[in-house]
Amino acid sequence: MPKFNDRNIALHTYDWLPKNKFYAYGAAEKTGIVDVTSKFAAKKLARILSLLILFVTPAFGHEMPKELAPEDIVYKDDPAFPKGAQTAVVFGDPSKPGLFVIRAKFPPHYVVPPHIHPVFEAVTVLSGTMGSGMGETVDKASGKILPTGSILLLPADHPHYVWAGDTETVVQVVGNGPFDLIYVNPADDPRKK
Numbered sequence: 001m002p003k004f005n006d007r008n009i010a011l012h013t014y015d016w017l018p019k020n021k022f023y024a025y026g027a028a029e030k031t032g033i034v035d036v037t038s039k040f041a042a043k044k045l046a047r048i049l050s051l052l053i054l055f056v057t058p059a060f061g062h063e064m065p066k067e068l069a070p071e072d073i074v075y076k077d078d079p080a081f082p083k084g085a086q087t088a089v090v091f092g093d094p095s096k097p098g099l100f101v102i103r104a105k106f107p108p109h110y111v112v113p114p115h116i117h118p119v120f121e122a123v124t125v126l127s128g129t130m131g132s133g134m135g136e137t138v139d140k141a142s143g144k145i146l147p148t149g150s151i152l153l154l155p156a157d158h159p160h161y162v163w164a165g166d167t168e169t170v171v172q173v174v175g176n177g178p179f180d181l182i183y184v185n186p187a188d189d190p191r192k193k
Protein backbone atom coordinates (compact mmCIF):
# COMPACT_ATOMS: atom_id res chain seq x y z
CA MET A 1 0.00 0.00 0.00
CA PRO A 2 1.51 3.38 -0.99
CA LYS A 3 2.10 6.04 1.60
CA PHE A 4 -0.49 8.72 2.08
CA ASN A 5 0.93 11.85 0.50
CA ASP A 6 -0.50 15.17 1.61
CA ARG A 7 0.82 17.21 -1.32
CA ASN A 8 -0.65 15.13 -4.08
CA ILE A 9 -3.74 13.95 -2.37
CA ALA A 10 -7.18 14.35 -3.86
CA LEU A 11 -10.21 12.92 -2.22
CA HIS A 12 -12.73 11.27 -4.46
CA THR A 13 -15.70 9.04 -4.41
CA TYR A 14 -16.31 6.78 -7.37
CA ASP A 15 -19.56 5.40 -8.69
CA TRP A 16 -18.14 1.94 -8.75
CA LEU A 17 -16.80 2.07 -5.21
CA PRO A 18 -18.72 2.31 -1.91
CA LYS A 19 -20.20 5.82 -1.48
CA ASN A 20 -19.24 6.32 2.15
CA LYS A 21 -15.52 5.96 1.46
CA PHE A 22 -12.84 8.36 0.28
CA TYR A 23 -10.16 7.41 -2.23
CA ALA A 24 -6.89 8.98 -3.15
CA TYR A 25 -5.14 9.14 -6.48
CA GLY A 26 -2.21 11.22 -7.63
CA ALA A 27 0.58 10.03 -5.42
CA ALA A 28 -1.12 6.72 -5.48
CA GLU A 29 -1.58 6.86 -9.26
CA LYS A 30 1.20 4.48 -10.04
CA THR A 31 -0.08 1.90 -7.67
CA GLY A 32 -3.78 2.43 -8.11
CA ILE A 33 -6.57 3.95 -6.13
CA VAL A 34 -6.16 3.77 -2.40
CA ASP A 35 -8.85 3.72 0.24
CA VAL A 36 -7.99 6.62 2.59
CA THR A 37 -11.27 6.68 4.49
CA SER A 38 -9.66 5.91 7.85
CA LYS A 39 -6.79 8.35 7.33
CA PHE A 40 -9.20 11.04 6.19
CA ALA A 41 -11.40 10.39 9.20
CA ALA A 42 -8.35 10.54 11.51
CA LYS A 43 -7.31 13.88 10.01
CA LYS A 44 -10.83 15.21 10.36
CA LEU A 45 -10.96 14.09 13.98
CA ALA A 46 -7.56 15.68 14.66
CA ARG A 47 -8.83 18.94 13.17
CA ILE A 48 -11.98 18.85 15.30
CA LEU A 49 -9.91 18.08 18.40
CA SER A 50 -7.47 20.93 17.75
CA LEU A 51 -10.42 23.31 17.32
CA LEU A 52 -11.93 22.05 20.55
CA ILE A 53 -8.64 22.57 22.39
CA LEU A 54 -8.41 26.07 20.92
CA PHE A 55 -11.85 27.04 22.21
CA VAL A 56 -12.02 25.07 25.42
CA THR A 57 -8.52 25.65 26.85
CA PRO A 58 -8.83 29.43 27.39
CA ALA A 59 -11.83 28.85 29.63
CA PHE A 60 -9.54 27.04 32.03
CA GLY A 61 -6.34 29.00 31.37
CA HIS A 62 -5.61 32.65 31.82
CA GLU A 63 -5.73 33.77 28.24
CA MET A 64 -9.35 34.89 28.33
CA PRO A 65 -10.73 37.84 30.27
CA LYS A 66 -12.72 36.74 33.25
CA GLU A 67 -15.23 38.74 35.23
CA LEU A 68 -16.07 37.30 38.60
CA ALA A 69 -18.94 38.55 40.70
CA PRO A 70 -18.64 37.92 44.44
CA GLU A 71 -20.95 34.90 44.15
CA ASP A 72 -18.64 33.37 41.53
CA ILE A 73 -15.86 33.10 44.08
CA VAL A 74 -16.30 29.83 45.91
CA TYR A 75 -14.57 29.57 49.27
CA LYS A 76 -13.43 26.23 50.63
CA ASP A 77 -11.87 25.02 53.83
CA ASP A 78 -8.11 25.29 53.49
CA PRO A 79 -5.91 22.66 55.16
CA ALA A 80 -3.10 25.22 55.53
CA PHE A 81 -5.16 27.32 57.97
CA PRO A 82 -6.44 26.41 61.44
CA LYS A 83 -10.13 25.49 61.28
CA GLY A 84 -12.51 28.33 60.50
CA ALA A 85 -10.75 30.08 57.63
CA GLN A 86 -11.80 29.53 54.06
CA THR A 87 -9.92 30.44 50.90
CA ALA A 88 -10.53 30.70 47.17
CA VAL A 89 -7.88 30.78 44.46
CA VAL A 90 -8.97 33.55 42.11
CA PHE A 91 -6.01 33.50 39.73
CA GLY A 92 -2.99 31.33 39.10
CA ASP A 93 -1.68 28.47 41.18
CA PRO A 94 0.00 29.61 44.42
CA SER A 95 2.05 26.41 44.55
CA LYS A 96 3.68 27.23 41.20
CA PRO A 97 5.93 30.07 40.03
CA GLY A 98 4.00 33.11 38.82
CA LEU A 99 1.37 35.61 39.85
CA PHE A 100 -1.47 34.38 42.03
CA VAL A 101 -4.52 35.97 43.64
CA ILE A 102 -6.21 34.34 46.63
CA ARG A 103 -9.14 35.38 48.79
CA ALA A 104 -9.30 34.37 52.43
CA LYS A 105 -12.34 34.63 54.67
CA PHE A 106 -11.92 34.68 58.45
CA PRO A 107 -14.72 34.42 61.02
CA PRO A 108 -14.82 37.12 63.74
CA HIS A 109 -11.77 37.06 66.05
CA TYR A 110 -10.05 34.35 64.01
CA VAL A 111 -6.27 34.36 64.39
CA VAL A 112 -3.72 33.18 61.81
CA PRO A 113 -0.83 32.18 64.09
CA PRO A 114 2.68 33.59 63.52
CA HIS A 115 4.06 32.46 60.18
CA ILE A 116 6.30 33.40 57.30
CA HIS A 117 5.97 33.17 53.53
CA PRO A 118 8.84 32.30 51.18
CA VAL A 119 7.76 35.18 48.90
CA PHE A 120 6.41 38.71 49.17
CA GLU A 121 2.68 39.01 49.80
CA ALA A 122 0.25 41.91 49.49
CA VAL A 123 -2.85 41.54 51.67
CA THR A 124 -5.77 43.85 50.94
CA VAL A 125 -8.64 44.04 53.39
CA LEU A 126 -11.79 43.74 51.26
CA SER A 127 -14.30 43.67 54.09
CA GLY A 128 -14.23 43.68 57.85
CA THR A 129 -11.15 44.59 59.85
CA MET A 130 -7.82 42.82 60.02
CA GLY A 131 -5.35 43.09 62.83
CA SER A 132 -1.73 42.79 61.75
CA GLY A 133 1.23 42.09 64.00
CA MET A 134 4.92 41.49 63.38
CA GLY A 135 6.99 38.95 65.26
CA GLU A 136 6.96 35.37 66.38
CA THR A 137 4.35 35.59 69.16
CA VAL A 138 0.82 36.95 69.03
CA ASP A 139 0.55 40.27 70.83
CA LYS A 140 -2.56 42.04 69.56
CA ALA A 141 -1.75 45.13 71.62
CA SER A 142 1.42 45.77 69.61
CA GLY A 143 -0.29 45.11 66.26
CA LYS A 144 -2.06 47.47 63.93
CA ILE A 145 -5.79 47.51 63.16
CA LEU A 146 -6.37 47.67 59.41
CA PRO A 147 -9.90 48.66 58.35
CA THR A 148 -11.52 47.74 55.02
CA GLY A 149 -9.47 49.12 52.15
CA SER A 150 -6.14 48.74 53.94
CA ILE A 151 -3.21 46.88 52.45
CA LEU A 152 -0.39 45.01 54.14
CA LEU A 153 2.80 44.74 52.09
CA LEU A 154 4.91 42.00 53.53
CA PRO A 155 8.44 41.02 52.49
CA ALA A 156 9.41 37.35 52.20
CA ASP A 157 10.50 35.45 55.32
CA HIS A 158 9.02 38.02 57.69
CA PRO A 159 7.35 36.49 60.78
CA HIS A 160 3.88 37.93 61.28
CA TYR A 161 0.33 37.11 62.34
CA VAL A 162 -3.08 38.48 61.48
CA TRP A 163 -6.49 38.33 63.04
CA ALA A 164 -10.07 39.24 62.20
CA GLY A 165 -11.93 41.97 64.04
CA ASP A 166 -15.45 41.72 65.44
CA THR A 167 -16.96 40.81 62.06
CA GLU A 168 -16.21 38.30 59.34
CA THR A 169 -13.19 39.58 57.43
CA VAL A 170 -12.26 38.96 53.81
CA VAL A 171 -8.77 39.66 52.50
CA GLN A 172 -7.16 39.29 49.12
CA VAL A 173 -3.61 37.99 48.94
CA VAL A 174 -1.51 38.71 45.86
CA GLY A 175 2.01 37.48 45.31
CA ASN A 176 4.41 35.65 43.06
CA GLY A 177 4.46 31.92 43.68
CA PRO A 178 5.51 29.46 44.80
CA PHE A 179 3.68 30.57 47.92
CA ASP A 180 3.47 28.78 51.25
CA LEU A 181 2.43 29.31 54.84
CA ILE A 182 5.22 28.28 57.21
CA TYR A 183 4.19 28.47 60.84
CA VAL A 184 6.78 29.66 63.35
CA ASN A 185 5.47 27.04 65.73
CA PRO A 186 5.01 23.80 63.74
CA ALA A 187 2.27 22.76 66.20
CA ASP A 188 0.12 25.54 64.69
CA ASP A 189 0.24 23.87 61.28
CA PRO A 190 -2.95 21.82 60.79
CA ARG A 191 -1.28 20.00 57.89
CA LYS A 192 1.15 18.46 60.34
CA LYS A 193 -1.52 16.99 62.59
Ligand SMILES: [Cu+2]
Binds near residue numbers: 115116117121160
Ligand atom coordinates in the same frame (compact mmCIF):
# COMPACT_ATOMS: atom_id res chain seq x y z
CU1 LIG B 1 0.85 35.97 55.98
